[in-house]
Amino acid sequence: MKLAYLAPEIPALSATFVYNEILALSELGHEIIPFSVHKPIMPATDKHLDALRSKVNYLYATPKKHVFFSHLNLLSKKPIHYLKAFTECVGDMFKVNILSRDALGLFYRFFYAAKLAQQLKDNAIQHLHVHFAHVPTDIAMYASMMSGISFSVTAHANDIFERGLLLDKKVERSSFFATISDFNRQYIQQTYQVDPNKLEIIRCGVDSRVFTRKSSTTVSSPVRIGLVGRLVEKKGIDTLISALAILKSQYSDFIVEIAGSGPLQEELQQQVKRLELNDKVVFLGPLPHDQVVKFVRALDLFVLPCKRDKQGDMDGIPVVLMEAMMVGTAVISSRISGIPELVIDEKTGKLIEPGNSEQLAAAMLELIKGEALRGALISHAEKKVQQEFAQDINAKRLETLFAESIGNQ
Template structure:
């Protein structure tokens, strides 16, 4: 959702943007506004395979030297796993198709919303057309880094990231000159409603966690922390909202830990309805972890969303999260993968409502300033304007949390 909002905000400032996706139509998880805009997205996916191979052949004849140089890059880089290699190879091929589409549509700058496959496709298309190219690097698309990240930074006119921790990380793949291309602009708040949560802080305390059910969210650690709270007789209920490949494992873990009466798994909740959950909860918990591969969150947008509702937040101290959550000031921080510490932080927040409300108010003030849509959209707009971009193309994959 935050990329969709980023695009809409830039369009509102007068930047003409055409949106292209490497994949087919999204069937689930779209807000009402996103469904209305879906018709304006040019999509590739399996239905475009014939055209992709046709354009690979056409560009190899039209620009043989450039095509040979491209074929010597992406297909032969060292990727972190087979899945990542396959994604980048598909994106590499899709770049030839995008080059044809961009030429037909009069695109003059190519931007990728993610640094992995989308940036691969954008880089290929821009190279074939001799167009300026840029990309954003945010979370799992740069952690762990893909086999061509340094080359993408070198080829890009600018690189955008959304937290300071990533600036330092990306600079490690660039020389001193290329490091100057890396710009930090925080994401913008996306929820229309910012009504303050009631935060009754009365037993049973209502805990809320939201996110994709994937390896970087640490929801298994949260369930283990809930078992400790349950054993201590701490009165709580957790609503764990989301969907993803770890869903079956989390449901099994809830059963194994004896938490069926304490933990509710309503599944995916649309962006239109999520504000209701923030408004009716006492504490928001974001137990993010760094996976053994290096994959991690940047700053989960749900933290900012929760604080924009003045909902107290407990989170882990990884990546860019401490840029928002200052322990004891704007929320509570706990070490990652430490159920006991996470449980203690939740209890400390719950038993002192006055302190929790003060931290939530300070957090709300911070996120409204750091993630202000007008300010941050203008900063992004300036990146494109400084690069003299009359028309931009956003070559993105499917949206991610």
Template sequence: MQSQASHVYASSEDATAAIARDSAYAELAATTQQPLQRVVYVVSQFPSWSETFIVREIATLIEVGVDVRILSLKRSGETMVQADAATLLDRVRQPLGPLPTLWNSLRVLFTHPVRIGGAVATVVADTWRTPAILAKSLATLVRSLSQIPWLQAFDPQFIHAHWSTYPTTAAWALARAMRRPFGFTCHAHDVFRNHHLLPRKIADAALAVTISRHNVGWLDRNISALAPRKLKVVHCGVDLRQISARTREPSGNRILGVGRLSPEKGFHTLIEALAILRDAGTPFLCTLVGEGPARQELRRLIDRHELRRYVELAGAQPQEYVRAALEQSTVFALPCQIAANGSRDGIPVALMEAMAAGCPVVSCPVSGVPELIGNEVHGLLAAERNAVSLAQALQRLLDDAPLRKRLAIAARQRIELEFDARKEALKLHDLMTRAVNHAA
């Protein structure tokens, strides 16, 4: 990319010569930079059915030559492993047993008493008012520090965590103990609700990342004045090599929703909107893919509105099922909302996948969703928690084929420009490389 300096020339300077000079400087800088070769990712558990975006990010880093290892703080209880995640299982370091965990942690404490003692004191000072978070944070320190012998053998240049809660607590502590730079990516609940130690993490991180401009503004107003300067926006994208835009319109009125069955997804509002469509005489079939704590409540709501003939709760399904469902669906609906406890989505990957597949989308202007969907441009945005508004948006799309086509084309272009997982992962690769070289 042409450097910013090349835009400011003396009037007599030849532009071609200036660009050539800038390119030479860029090549010289590249040759003197330390390449990014070894990175450790810290996650709550691996594999995780809903965190396909982490898998795509890691896969891209591996493609460009980075040796990535994954530290899982908990053993995964997932009964289904996505195919992409299965290819990374040999790179995962699972928690040790109780005795090795205790022994290794004590060895690390005696080897680095000041660094580890300082980390423990910082955690206690920040979380003592919430005993449950304090206990989990201390357990996270023990689990992560017990892995230091393995980490020293791997010798990571950079430690990166997804979610700014316990995974970043682990990455922060490991970075202190090993004198390595660390970074983290924060998303949604870890921004709006569970932000223990977050001001300290933002201050200490060599690289702080979030997934939307909305998050940067919220963190600036509520958590840390450093947010605008330190936080970089790297979107969680989709792999466009695996999702092709469909070439034909599906038959019938099929509505699809994909996501965790939890309040912030707004599926309760969707059920209410579907009842309105049914009462208006609109034929449709709706499939909701996902699992979560709201499943039984959604089932009761479906029964209350006598919608069993119209709505299927399909449970958790592999990526192949979701992609086939997108091919067959007329509309994709994910009416995001702010839950009663303040939880909300960042920018849902499920929306990106639907847009990439050419399935017209309906959502709500919550959190970072307007950064993904321009209303009437890339999809339709209904009023939050408003079943009538949502039903009207669904009805418009079901009735208007030209509108569906126009929105679908623009949505695919939107994903290609700003939410391509590979491009976003390469952006992160560049940021990590800069962080490593700045710390050297």
């Protein structure tokens, strides 16, 4: 198949699952043309991405006069398709309040959709797949109408819980609408009253050839605790730091490494200083994805105590949890969103209530001291990821859905 992929940023350090999915489908023999709304603010720099990076089309970097000519071209060659897209866009603008910023945003994205539609036609694309149900899906659904080429979506977290503009329409217009967890699927169905037959679950997968199991589960001295993630509220890193102060009073032989950057870095560093944990916590900054496997394999505990932020956003199922589980590092996370579908408490990891630092400290201590429990959790965790969250399994599921979408056009 000849497919196009669209995401907010390709290849981005914060969305490795997008380019890994593209690479997995390419390995299955399909040709993928990647489109990105923006140039990545924090690009993934792995050398094996050079070929992909050279093929990416950045929509918002296209000169506006070129986009305008795409509109003229589509209007002259596919007037019915073009006018349908324009009519739907105007209708959508009225639905969200024609005088609102949302309406203006929709029209702006309709403008760039013409460039995408033109590229889809010029490249003989059979189907367009989109990651994230907000801005890129706005562009994709209008480009699909203009070009007559089907599109589908994978929704994740923020794009559902906080930025679900016209989500019911997006489900209706797509050939299928996937999301990464059963939690998300139920939330979409109940909140937006959409056709459940349109909804699919496609996990963000992990490449088991890269994230291979380490040989030993014995803890280090000092015990190495860590995480990889953006330094934002929903990751719950403040909960971890508070838990470390409690843990230190009961067990002091540990070191914590936090890999990532973000707006809360200074605030979190101040929290570490205030709780007198400077000798225990190290902020490593952003970590290239090709170094993540080495980092998570070296840890004894991977701790990501996710929570809902003040805007209502929360993680879906963080891929880095799967990566840690795949290499044989014990994980602790929170009972929130789709995480319990991956981290099953007392079976594939430990779960705490979001924001509960006392529970987190107790869970860390239990896994540090409980060698038998830690070994059992690691073994079950690896099997869980291999069976349900492996990249090749989910790429083949997408392959089937894409073929059906193309056949139904």
